[in-house]
Amino acid sequence: MKTQTYYLNLGPQHPSTHGVFRIILELDGEVVVKATPVPGYLHRGIEKLAEARTYTQVIPYTDRMDYLAAMLMNWGYVEAVEKLMGIEVPERAEYIRVIVGELSRIASHMIATGAYGADIGALTAFTYTFRDREYVIDLLEMVSGSRMTFSYFRIGGVAADFPEEFYPAVKKLLDQIPAMCDEYDGLITGNEIFQARTKFVGIIPPEVAVDYSLSGPVLRGSGVNYDLRKVRPYSVYDRFDFEVPLGKNGDCWDRFRIRIEEMRQSKRIIEQALEQMPEGPVLGKVPKVIKPPVGDAYAEIESSKGVYGCYVVSDGSPKPYRVHFRRPSFINLGYLGKLLEGWKIADVIAILGSIDIVLGEVDC
Amino acid sequence: MGENIFVDFTAWLRGLISGLGVPDLFNDIILMIVKLAAIIVFIALNATWLVYMERKICAYIQSRVGPRHHGPVGLLQPVFDVVKLMTKEIVLPKNVDLVVFLLAPVLIVVPPIVAYSVLPFGKDMVAIDMNIGLFFLVAVTSLSTIMFWMAGWASNNKYSLVGGMRVVAQMVSYELPLVLAMLGVVMITGTLNLSEVVNAQKNVWFIFAQPIAFLIYFIAGVAETNRPPFDLVEGESEIIAGPYTEYAGMGFAMFYGLAEFANMMVISAMCTVMFLGGWLAPFGLTFIPSWVWFFLKMYLVIFIFMWVRWTFPRIRVDQLMGFGWKVLVPLSLANIFITGTGMYIYRAIGW
Numbered sequence: 001m002k003t004q005t006y007y008l009n010l011g012p013q014h015p016s017t018h019g020v021f022r023i024i025l026e027l028d029g030e031v032v033v034k035a036t037p038v039p040g041y042l043h044r045g046i047e048k049l050a051e052a053r054t055y056t057q058v059i060p061y062t063d064r065m066d067y068l069a070a071m072l073m074n075w076g077y078v079e080a081v082e083k084l085m086g087i088e089v090p091e092r093a094e095y096i097r098v099i100v101g102e103l104s105r106i107a108s109h110m111i112a113t114g115a116y117g118a119d120i121g122a123l124t125a126f127t128y129t130f131r132d133r134e135y136v137i138d139l140l141e142m143v144s145g146s147r148m149t150f151s152y153f154r155i156g157g158v159a160a161d162f163p164e165e166f167y168p169a170v171k172k173l174l175d176q177i178p179a180m181c182d183e184y185d186g187l188i189t190g191n192e193i194f195q196a197r198t199k200f201v202g203i204i205p206p207e208v209a210v211d212y213s214l215s216g217p218v219l220r221g222s223g224v225n226y227d228l229r230k231v232r233p234y235s236v237y238d239r240f241d242f243e244v245p246l247g248k249n250g251d252c253w254d255r256f257r258i259r260i261e262e263m264r265q266s267k268r269i270i271e272q273a274l275e276q277m278p279e280g281p282v283l284g285k286v287p288k289v290i291k292p293p294v295g296d297a298y299a300e301i302e303s304s305k306g307v308y309g310c311y312v313v314s315d316g317s318p319k320p321y322r323v324h325f326r327r328p329s330f331i332n333l334g335y336l337g338k339l340l341e342g343w344k345i346a347d348v349i350a351i352l353g354s355i356d357i358v359l360g361e362v363d364c
Numbered sequence: 365m366g367e368n369i370f371v372d373f374t375a376w377l378r379g380l381i382s383g384l385g386v387p388d389l390f391n392d393i394i395l396m397i398v399k400l401a402a403i404i405v406f407i408a409l410n411a412t413w414l415v416y417m418e419r420k421i422c423a424y425i426q427s428r429v430g431p432r433h434h435g436p437v438g439l440l441q442p443v444f445d446v447v448k449l450m451t452k453e454i455v456l457p458k459n460v461d462l463v464v465f466l467l468a469p470v471l472i473v474v475p476p477i478v479a480y481s482v483l484p485f486g487k488d489m490v491a492i493d494m495n496i497g498l499f500f501l502v503a504v505t506s507l508s509t510i511m512f513w514m515a516g517w518a519s520n521n522k523y524s525l526v527g528g529m530r531v532v533a534q535m536v537s538y539e540l541p542l543v544l545a546m547l548g549v550v551m552i553t554g555t556l557n558l559s560e561v562v563n564a565q566k567n568v569w570f571i572f573a574q575p576i577a578f579l580i581y582f583i584a585g586v587a588e589t590n591r592p593p594f595d596l597v598e599g600e601s602e603i604i605a606g607p608y609t610e611y612a613g614m615g616f617a618m619f620y621g622l623a624e625f626a627n628m629m630v631i632s633a634m635c636t637v638m639f640l641g642g643w644l645a646p647f648g649l650t651f652i653p654s655w656v657w658f659f660l661k662m663y664l665v666i667f668i669f670m671w672v673r674w675t676f677p678r679i680r681v682d683q684l685m686g687f688g689w690k691v692l693v694p695l696s697l698a699n700i701f702i703t704g705t706g707m708y709i710y711r712a713i714g715w
Contacts, residue, residue, distance in 0.1 A: 006522065008522050008523075008526075014604070015600060015601055015604065016601040016602065029529075030526065030681055117677065118601060119601050120601070120677040120678060121592060121593065121595070121599075121600075121601060121676075121677040121678025122675070122676065122677035122678075123426070123674070124425055124426050124674050124675060127426035127427060127428060128426070128427065131427055187675075188677075191676065191677060193593055193676055193677050193678070193679050194677045196679070196680070196683055197677060197678075197679070197680055197683075344680060344681060344682065345526065345602050345603065346596075346599070346602050346678070346680045346681065347680070348602075349601050349602050
């Protein structure tokens with residue numbers, strides 16, 4: 001019997017591409033023969049826009065990249081500018097950055113966990129993680145006044161100190177986080193069907209993960225112990241005691257499981273940071289007009305999706321000459337086309353979900 | 365009290381019509397039409413209620429509140445939904461096979477309606493007391509496959525086509541364990557008449573006599589109604605809505621609301637009749653009418669269906685087929701074998 005392959009256009013309008021991502025699938029029945037990812041539907045030219053703004057005005061643009069962990073996006077940029085200008089950040093500000101950054105990571109991983117459940121077909125998981133994420137967002141709102149695009153970081157520190165009511169609220173949340181993670185484990189991770197769907201699906205071998213410059217949970221899922229917070233500690237991360245959860249097989253299951261473990265570790269970091277936090281100012285000595293000397297600087301942090309880097313070039317004017325962002329979501333997608341080959345349509349969604357992309361960041 | 369409301373009403377109607385001097389043949393036809401209309405109304409009302417029930421149960425499982433703005437506790441929500449869907453435009457995409465495309469959502473509700481004609485709702489409450497009721501029911505319900513395939517093919521959409529291919533594979537594969545599971549019950553009762561099957565459960569419900577058959581029936585039943593974890597046909601996160609992708613307004617409502625819930629009701633009602641003692645009252649609570657018992661049991665099964673739906677993720681297509689052919693079919697064959705051996709031994713020792 002003569003058979004032929006056909007093309008299926010997955011996206012940009014599709015419930016499970018996490019936004020406006022598009023994959024052109026060549027299918028043989030249900031099996032993928034060839035997959036061509038097509039990003040770019042949410043491109044807003046943030047890097048170009050930054051060239052026409054002052055250094056401070058760029059901060060809100062970084063919020064719009066990974067809008068699920070906007071605090072971390074702020075962090076990479078301000079760190080690069082601080083490096084460029086040689087600004088000393090007060091210790092208290094560094095601790096505040098760690099706390100809000102880890103809260104942001106928890107919020108981002110909650111969405112990743114819930115959305116992955118929805119991708120696999122368990123819509124209930126989605127509502128549970130979203131319910132819990134609201135508590136985290138409440139805290140960040142207390143701090144910054146915004147629920148999604150915080151713009152809380154400033155060059156040289158942060159916008160404001162924590163309000164008084166923040167401390168009891170964050171304690172209350174931290175006490176609940178283990179119970180929340182247990183609930184996700186019970187509802188999603190422990191489910192037989194979920195395990196059958198994700199175990200040994202979409203395996204990324206460790207050497208391939210390194211070759212393709214993957215980072216974050218996607219890299220650590222393959223068993224490569226590489227977390228910037230440990231290998232090249234920035235800010236005050238060398239003062240905390242935490243573990244880096246690692247996967248064994250590099251399959252969807254490992255990538256999913258790691259995120260829940262990371263939430264538990266983030267909780268530990270926040271607890272330690274709250275204990276160690278010194279008194280003092282939250283904004284360093286920053287000139288009124290931010291005018292870095294001619295030169296360039298590159299700073300990187302471990303965002304919830306992977307290694308997020310920011311490269312800033314200055315020509316001595318109040319506006320950056322060039323800003324470039326190394327967006328982990330985008331680079332993690334590099335291996336997707338190859339990875340999808342040979343899997344079924346349902347697995348395409350499972351694999352894409354396990355990489356956990358945010359389209360604002362991919363297309364920038 | 366209330367036990368014979370419907371039976372008495374039918375008898376009264378028959379008497380009234382023959383009192384008017386109508387010949388017996390026409391009398392039968394008129395009564396048949398009345399019964400059919402009653403079934404259609406019954407299905408439509410229940411489907412509307414089930415939409416509301418599904419949303420409420422789903423909401424409570426998902427730690428939400430669910431519909432609550434229209435009517436008391438949102439009871440009028442399905443009415444608003446129906447009005448909305450009815451007034452929506454029926455979109456006809458380019459290059460669809462128009463006749464098949466429009467026919468599929470109409471035909472999809474026929475099998476459950478026909479299936480209801482042989483189901484005993486209560487004592488003596490069955491539209492047609494057919495000798496081969498069970499056989500008829502299984503034959504009719506398996507027709508739904510064709511309607512889904514029609515919709516999938518006629519839509520001229522690849523997502524619909526993939527969904528259509530899945531529905532045929534899935535429903536045909538799970539038909540087998542479904543029927544084989546019921547065969548265990550048929551072997552014990554020795555009849556295909558559903559009223560007699562119910563009567564045979566006077567002493568012990570078949571859920572206790574045939575527990576494996578019940579489990580197989582339940583799992584295969586979920587697969588037959590295309591509900592999660594076997595909702596590969598819709599597979600919302602993969603293939604948008606499968607065969608229903610191109611349907612809008614009432615066409616979509618026929619598939620999603622009416623047909624899905626009507627099918628679910630048939631499967632639950634069958635489950636009640638075959639395994640849960642049908643309209644028989646447990647613990648001798650006969651003062652509650654038999655049809656109330658039937659509904660209570662049916663809704664219990666429906667509730668479990670919904671509970672499962674909002675808890676489990678979706679299974680993959682090859683796992684689905686593997687589970688059906690490698691686990692359920694051999695298990696149901698083993699069940700038949702054990703039932704047969706057991707019956708032979710019981711008869712041999714004259715128990």
